[in-house]
Amino acid sequence: MEQLSIDFNKSICNDINIYAFVEGSPIDNQWGILVPKASAIRLADNNYYIVEDANHLTICKPPSKDHLSYSKLLDCLKLFMKEKNTPPMPPSPCYGVGLEDKAKAINNLLQKESIVALVGMGGIGKTTLSRKMFDLFHKEYDKSSFLEDVKSKHIKDVHKRLLQDLCDKKLQGHEDVHKYLHEIKQCMITKKVLVVVDDVDMINNLEALQLLIHNHATNVDCKSKVLVNCRNWQDLKNHVKESAKVDMEVLNEEQARELFMFHAFKDANHVTNDFKNISMEIIKACGGLPLSLEILGRYLCSIDDLEIWMDALRVLKAGRNITGGYDNELLWKTLKISYDHLDEEHQDMFLDIACFFTDLKKNTFCRVYGNTDGSSSPMFKLQNLKDRSLIKWAEDGSLYMHEQLRDMGRNIATKVTMSRFIWKPNISLQKNQV
Template structure:
């Protein structure tokens, strides 16, 4: 009989099969130990976890507070969270941190990219690309930043992908009841469908029944929408809609 107390952390469990296998291991270990060990499991989808964890064991991870976000970004950008900055660099740092909205992955990627970069133009360029959902370095940083954010989207079926793109392009910030009325003709139970997106951490319920989508997930969704084939493309930017109206392929335009 084992008496040693341990903490096991399992990150980013992808599907129910993985969780079932993990549960079997945990149950087997529990039979052979007298210690009160702990197992922490991180999963993007509560639907997978809820059959293995009771509600009391559920912890919804929040985004970093402003000071925590600043410390993480400063550590990766300067190697020192207490680095004294010039006013111009301090201002651009604040804007980048605000745009990341407490998302640790974004803060880490941006901070690492800007490490040892002194030209203010590079910082401003990185901020501009971040806001527009573009590759920060022009290289493979999308593989770490945007592609990882896109994992939950890729696992959705076509219906829920379409719902997410609607939200990213048009509906973020509206009341959930309003959105459900708008979708009542397209989806049988729109609120239940929205909860699937919530369980996958793509949207959140905000105070007052408002649907909230993180700015970077919104940017990701808009980028995806702009890359769709012309017949399915969303026209959400006020650039040149006439160029689309002149094409016979476009069936529906939502302004």
């Protein structure tokens, strides 16, 4: 028999007069009693602890099924087996600003909707928030699964993970997962299940979600819930209601300062004014983007040379690699994923906006941009960029994009030769130059 150790909660075990049951090696428990192998301790009528043979019938069996101790013991064993069979948890973020409140808001929305979508640009914290929500609430469900970075996974691997987490079935490499897919559907319908699908990328990934986006499983009365993260709302809007869409926002100034200071300074109470001032400039340049604040903070943490901090700020604004290592490269790779998936027309428009047209009213932009080449209309392309979280427009209709995306776009324009223009900082538009 597998060696198990159950440490019953004292309030529960008072009702069943059992404090520990052990199969395996002797242990020192919280009462200082050495429990021999295959033994149990119980509280006798005279309030003394007695070590007895681990006879399941005499030690664990309640007087009857109607006795309070029966339900208490059953609940305790169910809790133990649930925790024992829980799949490995995704790593929780080491530090997050306002994550718990945001996670509770997502959970509240899931009580009303069967599927909720988190939509936002790369680096804005979709995965971090999803992990926090999963960490806080997955124990409220019968089964749960966190499907991390779905865009980089093969669909069969996603299905296998679902089968393992939800149905407790681990397939061998040669087994065909398709013959078991109905079991995943059935689990979604008959049980209370939580599935988090992290970083859906392009419509192909939705094949892996068809088991989750199921008529029964997505019924508002269904207890099973699905949380999906993506950058492109177009991929999900036919499957998720607009009311269940959550647009991720950047951190406000106070939150951004808290996150950066945590990573940048071991002791924020002993920071000189010079470093405080340059910190505020860096925080402003990061534009409330959590990934950028964390990477810059970690990189500058052990550096006490003010000039290096100033150089880091200049390089950040230029959209270039700061650290010379993987961390900062990850920032720009994360931001560039959405750009790389655009066709040429949309890439051109994105670079035009980054270089020249931020803060311009979208109607004015469409008139200036025109549609003389027979391609799709400017407004249509603007909406596509907005759905992909690459641009936004304010209430007054002005176009804007996150500072990091703008700087990335301008850096791309300095390296990419196009027939239309070459962007150079502080130099006017140059046509037909190579």
